[in-house]
Amino acid sequence: MNSADTRLGRELAKMRRMEGVPFWTLLASASLTLGMGAGVVAKSVQAAPIASVHVDTDLVREALKLRLPKTRIGAIDCSRFGGLCEVVAGTTLFYVDRTARYLMIGRLYDMETRSDVTAARLLELNPDLLAAGAAGKRDSDGDEQPEAASPAAAKVDLGQLPAKGAIHWGPATGPKLVVLSDFHCGYCRKLSSELVKMGARVEERPISIFGAESRKLAEAVLCAGDQQAAVHAAYDGRPVTPGAKCDTSGLDANEAFAKARGFGGTPVIIRSDGAVLQGFHTADQLKAFVAGGRA
Template identity: 50%
Template sequence: MSVTDRLRNVLTGRRDRLAFLAGFALLSGVTGAVAASQVPIDDAKVAGLIKARLPKTQLTKVNCGKVNGLCEVTAGSNLFYVDHSGRYLVIGRVYDMQTRQDLTATRLLEINPDMLVGGAAKANAAPDRDEMPPIAQKAGAGVRQTSAPAPLQRLSMDALPKAGAIVWGNPAGRTVTVFSDFRCSYCKALSNALRSMNVRVIERPISVLGSRDIANQVYCAKNREEALHQAYAGEPLKNSGACDTSGLDANERFARQHGLSGTPVIVRSDGAVIEGYRPKDVLAAWIAGGKA
């Protein structure tokens, strides 16, 4: 074997050893990260860290077991997140892409069922504003509201084509039009409430949370009402094919033109509007002609 061949073998062996060591180090790092993520975090310890940094914020509950890497912090009707060190605070929404569930919206609904989507579903609330730095106060200026800053009073449906509507419920009941999103937890709660009431629902899906694919399937299903309830329940949609979905495009154009950026939006037959979820008894009284 020549000197060149021996040198090549030595270098090749060195590269193999280096590659092995690099791979082992990478695997060790990943294994360590996974192991670290499985170590239970002490909720009380994190709560103590938050209280030290935000003494004016009255904490209700700290839960570090729901979202990997984050602790969910409840402070009255407010909701925000911190990392396990209690140093970094996150104001926003957590969305589970695997289950397609808005975890923040679900939790906010549990905390306060009367909360309007117009303010609550766009972002979650922040801690006590006096403890937030100026930049964070500006960033969170619109997230503490429990109602939209300029709620709609009336909305005419005359410009909307019949296409794009999914009609369900009691044909002889009072009619309400609902702009909804199949990934909106509030819309699911509203659907369940309306389902138990003597009403006729004209549901018009709009893709606020990236649900257009689901809306297409529901709209093109042989039984739209059945498919609608399956979609809210997270069940596989049956008997769905391809069809003309231009009516759904019209729904979304109408929503943009009238500033419907949150869901659900409920429109009574006389044009009166509710932006957001309401409990069943409030809905029943409003649909009958009362005030929300």
């Protein structure tokens, strides 16, 4: 047992009688320690979908409200990890069973893809913290040590992006935004709903944060006959039927553009003048951003 696991054991003993800010402060610390401790935020981390029976996440949420009434629960995903549901509370990540009776704190591994799915999700939730932690020692499986992340750019030159890496959707007369995204990113999915709500004209540029499966889905959407329908199908978790083979080299350019500017997570929202806004934002916040203010 390493020092992180020992420390987690001591913290769990405290958590049993705690909730609210102290509870989740400790939980966030434990989650981040375990997510970063192995130094496994690798270049191709992915969380492949696993077939499972349908779970009503509304019922899971209600059960969590009863057991953790002071805790603000965010996204709940019961579709990818067999009998476990992934729960987001702020910048914290944990897992529960389908009845929300049992709560698990720690790393979840996909043994088929040899990937740490918890580290990948924590990278999405806390890109700056995890990028710093991932620069430490690599795990002992022989993978290359991840490179240290560059500071994220606050403004970019959109003229350096090629046309063929873009997927356009939304009304042609709507306010225009460029979005760097991953179709497997939960916050990108939530953002897409807000973009629809505000009537935005979106230039979506996929980057494969979650590895090969994300790239495969991005290629299917890019090559689809109806790209707008394909975007919404991808975010809804519905099958995307790819059209004829097309030039997907623009996706490589998207990823190179994001990496060079220090964007290690998604979504990244870019205004027409190149101003950058990272993370999920509501339709009202996006309208303020488009108008030239802060979200």
